[in-house]
Amino acid sequence: MIGNISNFLKLTLLLLAVFQLHYIFAQSPKYHIAPYQSNWFEASEYCHRMGMRLAIADSEEKHNDVVREAKAADLHEAAGSFGVWLGATDLARTKVFIWHNTGIRLRYTHWAAGEPTGGNEHCLELHYWIAQGFNWTWNDAPCHDMRYAMCENVDKVSCIEAF
Numbered sequence: 001m002i003g004n005i006s007n008f009l010k011l012t013l014l015l016l017a018v019f020q021l022h023y024i025f026a027q028s029p030k031y032h033i034a035p036y037q038s039n040w041f042e043a044s045e046y047c048h049r050m051g052m053r054l055a056i057a058d059s060e061e062k063h064n065d066v067v068r069e070a071k072a073a074d075l076h077e078a079a080g081s082f083g084v085w086l087g088a089t090d091l092a093r094t095k096v097f098i099w100h101n102t103g104i105r106l107r108y109t110h111w112a113a114g115e116p117t118g119g120n121e122h123c124l125e126l127h128y129w130i131a132q133g134f135n136w137t138w139n140d141a142p143c144h145d146m147r148y149a150m151c152e153n154v155d156k157v158s159c160i161e162a163f
Contacts, residue, residue: 034149040123043149052151054087081129084150116140
């Protein structure tokens with residue numbers, strides 16, 4: 001009898017812990033901006049250490065969400081120029097940008113006029129620099145430039161996703 005009660009209490013406590021963790025995860029913010037600037041590769045590593053990934057803005061809605069987060073960071077006013085790394089590069093094939101964490105080519109884009117320019121610019125940033133025509137638009141930048149990481153929480157997905 002005592003063994004059955006003990007097992008029941010263990011199961012109840014385990015279920016409560018699982019529900020609490022689910023609640024905490026569900027309440028965590030969708031996006032997070034790193035507190036310091038880094039190159040694109042370090043930004044990607046930072047997001048992974050946080051259990052996140054560099055943000056994927058593969059629709060107008062997601063682009064607007066990322067812009068809203070970047071504006072909320074309130075770092076763009078003081079600097080006059082501000083950029084956050086997003087999760088795409090064309091390192092494998094010039095001017096063919098791929099979302100790094102999914103391997104999917106960019107379908108939705110929000111490039112500034114004349115972008116991407118190529119050359120040694122292979123990493124995607126969301127950029128704000130009115131004087132140069134960047135009004136929360138995309139730019140291909142040198143991957144070693146220093147920008148803030150825009151990290152994104154993602155639901156756990158299987159290893160195989162539909163393309």
